[in-house]
Amino acid sequence: MNKLxxxxxxxxxxxxxxxERLDSIFNQTYSNFEVIILDDCSNDNSLQVLESYRNHPKVSHFIINTKNTGSPSKQWQKGFDLAKGEYIWIAESDDKAESDFLEKQVQVLNSQNCDVAVAKTLKFSLKKGVYGELNHPVFKKNEDEILHTNEILYCPILNVNAAVFKSNxxxxxxxxTSYNIIGDRVFYHEAFLNKAISKNNDTIAYFRKSGDSVSTLDNRNVAYYKAYFFEHLKFIKNVYKEDEISISLYNSYVTRFFNRVRYKMTRSEKLSLSFxxxxxxYKRNLK
Incomplete structure (x- = not known):
């Protein structure tokens, strides 16, 4: 039962x-874990904070990039390649979790026939404190779900910090890893498709809502909007090719994300050659 x-x-x-993040990791009541610290060439004082943990007995790898990758998904993959555990927790650096998070998550994974355990998730910020639950779309119907292809119209798990999953x-x-913006969505589709996902209400993960997430479309420029749309287009074209989803679902997805960026753009941006x-x-790729 004491799996790594x-x-x-x-x-x-x-x-x-x-x-706060590091305290919530190293003070877990569950003791059988390793920590893989990965910094993507931060230019703030992150290294000063992290350095004190370099020789911590729980830290199995301490890797500081000399050049920023610009890709969270590539950092995830680096962690996966180094991981020795049977279970994985991606503890995003601006979030936190209750001290019994791993203990309760491992209990669910060990006792239930599931591949992924997702903790109850509460939103918090510096200004508001804790202010409400984050409802993961995968649990719209039930608290135990199989993730199917037709659920790609949304990101099924909105905060990876809330999930612990089987490393295989x-x-x-x-x-x-070829997606810089929507790598998490693509990972869920590729790794969790047709897998059993259970909600765990016995512990809590906290999702920081600071407005600084790479996935937010507020206050972005045309180049970002364009890259965001083309990543979604690339993703759904691959899904359509491999999974044979319906034409209507494909078109709905393409239109949804074209409109998402269009509505965020200013009038002058919509008059640009990029738009x-x-x-x-967008029109060319509709079926």
């Missing part, structure tokens, strides 16, 4: 949040 958990801590410029699922994810190119690609 590999805790992957990917960090980039979250020095202000690291003390990582080998199923083949292409997600025209994106619009032409």
């Amino acid at each position: 958990v590999s805790v992957i801590l990917p960090n980039y410029n979250h020095a202000a949040f690291l003390p 699922l990582c080998h199923l994810a083949k292409t997600y 025209l190119n994106m619009y032409m690609q």
Whole structure:
């Protein structure tokens, strides 16, 4: 029952949040875990905070990139390649969890016939404190679900920090590292498709809502909007090719994410050549 958990801590410029994050990892009531610390060439004082943990007995790897990858998914994969545990927890550097998080998550994974355990997730921020539950779309119907292809219209798990999953699922994810913005969504589809996911209400993960997430579309430029749309287009085209989803589902997905960026753009941005190119690609790729 005392299976090893590999805790992957990917960090980039979250020095202000690291003390709270690190405390919530190293003070877990479950003791059989290793910590893989990965910093993607932070330019704040993250390294000063992390350095004190370099020789901690729970830290199995301490890797500081000399060049920023610009890709959280590549950091995930680096962690997967190093992990020795039967279970994986991606402990994002600006989030936190209750001290019994791993203990309760491992209990669910050991006792239930599931591949992924997702803790109850509460939103918090510096201004608001804890202010409400984050409802993961995968549990819209029930608290125990099988993730099917037709659920790709949304990201099924909104905060990876809330999930602990079997490490053998990582080998199923083949292409997600080629996505810089939506790598988490692609990982879920590739690794968790047709797998059993259970909600665990006996412990809590905390998701920081600071407005600084790479996935938010607020206050972005045209280049970002374009990259965001084209990553979604690439993803759904691959899914359509491999999984034979319906044309209507494919078109619905393409239109959904084209409109998502269109509604965020200003009038002047919509008059640019970049937007025209994106619009032409949108129309060209409808079936």
